[in-house]
Amino acid sequence: xxxxxxxxxxxxxxxxxxxxxxxxxxxxxxxxxxxxxxxxxxxxxx
Amino acid sequence: xxxxxxxxxxxxxxxxxxxxxxxxxxxxxxxxxxxxxxxxxxxxxxxxxxxxxxxxxxxxxxxxxxxxxxxxxxxxxxxxxxxxxxxxxxxxxxxxxxxxxxxxxxxxxxxxxxxxxxxxxxxxxxxxxxxxxxxxxxxxxxxxxxxxxxxxxxxxxxxxxxxxxxxxxxxxxxxxxxxxxxxxxxxxxxxxxxxxxxxxxxxxxxxxxxxxxxxxxxxxxxxxxxxxxxxxxxxxxxxxxxxxxxxxxxxxxxxxxxxxxxxxxxxxxxxxxxxxxxxxxxxxxxxxxxxxxxxxxxxxxxxxxxxxxxxxxxxxxxxxxxxxxxxxxxxxxxxxxxxxxxxxxxxxxxxxxxxxxxxxxxxxxxxxxxxxxxxxxxxxxxxxxxxxx
Numbered sequence: 528x529x530x531x532x533x534x535x536x537x538x539x540x541x542x543x544x545x546x547x548x549x550x551x552x553x554x555x556x557x558x559x560x561x562x563x564x565x566x567x568x569x570x571x572x573x
Numbered sequence: 574x575x576x577x578x579x580x581x582x583x584x585x586x587x588x589x590x591x592x593x594x595x596x597x598x599x600x601x602x603x604x605x606x607x608x609x610x611x612x613x614x615x616x617x618x619x620x621x622x623x624x625x626x627x628x629x630x631x632x633x634x635x636x637x638x639x640x641x642x643x644x645x646x647x648x649x650x651x652x653x654x655x656x657x658x659x660x661x662x663x664x665x666x667x668x669x670x671x672x673x674x675x676x677x678x679x680x681x682x683x684x685x686x687x688x689x690x691x692x693x694x695x696x697x698x699x700x701x702x703x704x705x706x707x708x709x710x711x712x713x714x715x716x717x718x719x720x721x722x723x724x725x726x727x728x729x730x731x732x733x734x735x736x737x738x739x740x741x742x743x744x745x746x747x748x749x750x751x752x753x754x755x756x757x758x759x760x761x762x763x764x765x766x767x768x769x770x771x772x773x774x775x776x777x778x779x780x781x782x783x784x785x786x787x788x789x790x791x792x793x794x795x796x797x798x799x800x801x802x803x804x805x806x807x808x809x810x811x812x813x814x815x816x817x818x819x820x821x822x823x824x825x826x827x828x829x830x831x832x833x834x835x836x837x838x839x840x841x842x843x844x845x846x847x848x849x850x851x852x853x854x855x856x857x858x859x860x861x862x863x864x865x866x867x868x869x870x871x872x873x874x875x876x877x878x879x880x881x882x883x884x885x886x887x888x889x890x891x892x893x894x895x896x897x898x899x900x901x902x903x904x905x906x907x908x909x910x911x912x913x914x915x916x917x918x919x920x921x922x923x924x925x926x927x928x929x930x931x932x933x934x935x936x937x938x939x940x941x942x943x944x945x946x947x948x949x950x951x952x953x954x955x956x957x958x959x960x961x962x
Contacts, residue, residue, distance in 0.1 A: 542850050550843045557839055561832050561885060 574733070581951050596939040603936025606929045607684065615687055618929040624917060629926035630685040632912035634937055636764055637905050638678025640788065643796030645671025645721065646757035647833075653750045660826060662819050665728055665954045666807065667800055669945065672721040677941040679714040684933065706766045713760035720753040732952040762789040768911055776915035778857050778866040781848050784911070790844060791904055794837035797830045798877075798900040805894055807949070815955045824890060831885045831893040834900060838878030845870050862918065869910060873903025 610618045621628045648667045651657045683689040694700050695711040702708045723745055730739035765788030772780050781787065808815060808823055857863050877899035884892030913924065926934075948954060 543847060546843070546847055546850060550847075554839065557836065557882065561835065561882060563886075 577733075585950060592942070596943065599932060599935050600939050600943075603933045606933055607936075610684065610929075610933075615685075618927065618933075620924060620927045620930070622924075624920065624922070625924040627685070627912060627916070628924060629913065629930045629934055630681055632909055633905070633934055634678045634681035635685070636912050637908040638674055638681070639764060640761065640792045640795045640904055640908060641799045641901065642671045642674030642678070643757065643761060643792035644800040645796070646754050647793055647796045648800065649724065649750045650754050653747055654754070659822075659829060662822060663800065663804060663826060665725070665956075666804070666949070668721060668724045669728075669948060669954055670799075670803060672718065672725055673941050673945055675714060675718045675721060677937050679718070681937050682714075706763055706769075710760050710763045710767070713756045713763065717753055717756040717760065720749045720756065723749040724753065728952050728954060757792075758789065761792040762786065764788050771916070774917055775911060776862055776918040777852065778854060778862060779911050779915045781852070783844070783848055787841070787844060787848075790837065790841045791907060794834045794841065794900060795904040797834040797837065798897040798904075801827055801830050801834075801893065801897040802901060805897075807955075811949055811955065814949065819955065827890060827893055828885050828888065831881045831896070834897070835878055835881035835885060838874055838881065838900065842870070842874050842878060845874070862915070865910075865914075869903060869906050873899055873906055877903065
C-alpha cells in the first residue's frame with residue numbers, strides 16, 4: 528500500500544514563499560495604515 | 574577677516590555646565606591614553622590580540638558610527654532629489670552631523686590600525702589593494718567626507734560673509750548630493766561586506782551572505798532615528814538659536830521621519846526573517862545566543878518599528894522618541910554583535926574592551942559634540958535661508 532509523503536515546508540522553500548506573501552500583504556496594510564488620516568494629536572507638551 | 578575668525582574662536586557661554594564638567598576630564602584622559610597608544614602600541618592600552626584584531630574602536634566608532642550617520646544621505650536625497658521641501662530646515666544640521674560623524678568615527682580608524690601611516694597607501698598608490706573591500710571603503714570615506722564638506726560649505730561661506738563663494742558653492746550642491754548618495758549606498762553596504770570573509774568566525778545567526786544589504790537597509794532607519802534623537806536634543810539645548818516657526822514645524826518633521834523609519838524597519842525585519850528561514854536556523858535559537866538574537870531582532874527592531882507606526886498614526890511624540898532611542902540601541906547592538914560580541918563566539922577567551930578603549934571612545938564622541946556645539950553657535954546651521962539671519 529502506497530504511503531503518503533507530506534511536503535515538509537521546513538525542508539522546501541514553501542515557508543519562504545509564505546513569508547514573502549505575508550510581507551507583501553502586511554506591507555500594503557502598513558502603507559495604508561500610515562497613509563490614512565492621522566488621529567488627533569495626543570501630546571504636544573512642548 | 575583674521576580678526577573675525579580669532580574673535581569667533583573665543584569660547585562663549587558658561588564654562589561650568591554639566592556636559593563640560595563630564596567631558597573635559599574624559600577628553601584629557603583620552604588624550605593621555607592616545608599618547609601611550611601611539612608611543613607604545615595598541616597592546617599597551619587595548620585588549621586586542623592576534624585572535625581578536627578588531628575591538629571597540631572599530632566595532633563601535635567606525636562600524637556603528639557610520640551607520641548612525643546615515644541620516645545625511647537619506648535627508649539630502651529626500652530634499653534635493655525628491656524635492657520634499659518640508660525637510661529643508663533640517664538639511665544643514667543633518668549634513669553637519671554627517672560630516673562630523675564621518676570625520677571623527679571614520680577618523681577613529683587611524684587609532685585602530687597598528688601602523689596608521691599605512692592607511693594612506695590606498696590613496697597614494699603604494700599598494701592600492703584593489704581586491705580588498707577596505708580599498709572601496711577607504712576611498713568612499715574620503716570622497717564622502719569631501720562631498721559632505723562641499724554640501725556644508727555654503728554655510729561656512731555665509732558665516733565668513735563670502736557671498737560670491739556661497740553662490741558658487743550652492744550650485745555644486747545637487748551634484749555633490751547625488752555623488753554622496755551613490756557613495757553612501759556603496760560604503761554602508763561595504764562595511765557589511767567587510768565581514769563576509771569572516772564566515773567561520775561569526776555566529777551563524779549574525780553572518781549572512783546578505784550582510785551588505787542588511788547593513789544598508791538598517792542604516793536608513795538608523796539615520797532617521799538619529800535625526801529624531803539629535804534633533805530633539807538640539808531643540809532643547811540650542812533653543813535660543815532656533816526660530817519659533819522651526820520649533821513648531823519640527824514636530825511635523827518628526828512624524829514624517831517616524832513614518833519613514835517604520836517602513837524601513839518593517840522591510841529590515843522581514844529581510845532578517847527571510848534569511849533566518851532560508852538558512853534553516855531553527856536549531857540555533859534554543860540557547861543563549863539564540864535568545865540574544867531574538868532580543869535584538871524582536872526587542873529592538875520589531876517593537877520600535879511598531880512604536881514608530883503607532884506614534885505616527887496617533888500623533889504621539891513621546892512614543893516616537895522612545896522608539897528612536899530603541900531603534901538606535903538596536904543598530905548599536907547589531908553592529909556590535911557582528912563585529913565584536915559574536916565574533917569568535919566559539920572561543921573560550923572572549924574579548925572585552927579595556928577601560929582605556931572605553932575612555933578613548935567617549936573622547937571621540939565628546940570631541941565631536943564639542944565641535945558640533947562650536948559650529949552651531951557660530952554658523953547659520955539652524956536656518957535654511959541665509960537672508961533670514
